[in-house]
Amino acid sequence: MDLRHHRRMHTGEKPHRCQECGKAFSLPSNLRVHQSVHAKEKLFRCEECGKRFSQRSRLQAHQRIHTGEKPYRCQRCGKGFSRSSALHYHHRIHAGKRPFRCDVCGKGFVYSSQFAYHQRCHAGDRLHRCHDCGKFFDSSAELHEHQGVHAAEKPHKCGQCGKAFHFPSKLRLHLTVHAREQLFKCDICGKGFRLSSQLLLHERLHTGEKPHTCDVCGKGFDYQSRLETHKKIHTHRKHRSGRGGT
Incomplete structure (x- = not known):
């Protein structure tokens, strides 16, 4: 290529x-x-x-x-x-309709092919484009530095994912996405989850429930994965004692 x-x-x-x-x-x-x-x-x-x-x-x-x-x-x-x-x-x-408008210079075009050809004028060798304002930059470092300007312009930040917005109305609209994602809510702390199984696991933090018990030492765990990790300790000890007896 x-x-x-x-x-x-x-x-x-x-x-x-x-x-x-x-x-x-x-x-x-x-x-x-x-x-x-x-x-x-x-x-x-x-x-x-x-x-x-x-x-x-x-x-x-x-x-x-x-x-x-x-x-x-x-x-x-x-x-x-x-x-x-x-x-x-x-x-x-x-x-007089020009539905294809360049977001860099504002020039309008009748045909999408004309618009696509025009965009090359702005891009050239400058391949790093800012999605906020459409400006192009020669390097990712220059783009990153430029994006700091927009970051300062977005004081309304989502507490769940960190995404920032210019206007509070945009943030409220964005929050509805998270609301749809989190249908199962914890009655104790209010945290939301997409799956009921995730909520069930979370609630054990509040109740202290540890349903997964080690059949060797009796220690309990809230997650099956933690029990499996713990069992490796016994397996390792058993292996070492077996080697010591030979």
Whole structure:
């Protein structure tokens, strides 16, 4: 893999797009492997060029390339298109709609492909991107130093996972995630757990219950794993005494 292809792992750039389903890939080899899936599904063959399609409607749309037919026409400027989807995207130009907006410079684009190409201008060799503001940095150290600025801007911190937020409303929304995760609550200390078995084990801290007893010395443990660890002491002693008697 050359450096250009390797960089796409960091930037997320996927310039190789499947014409059948629209799925994109960072490497041409991955696209070729993917296309073999469609090859098994293509029953409709173009008599002009031999290209195959999985649906008759796609074959008919493709054949317009050979015939030059453009049945979908813009009512405002008269421009024709071979596909209805192309006309749909074209309408955005007249409406002034640019749904794909760069979060670095604010520039808007009509097509996602234009937006993806534009993002390379900002990325370049700067592969370390801040997820808070979209800025790129040459090294992870520079990014880490920069993120300290955002950390100071997020005074509202979650007491359960440590994640911080700019606004208290965002923190409250985030806390609902933990609330859904912790359906089983301890009646003594209020701590929540996702599983009832986790709550049962936790409650032994309060009750002092130790249901797992060693059958050699009678010592009790709150967890089975701790009992198993303890038993190794007896096994080790037995092994040593056996060696001493020989």
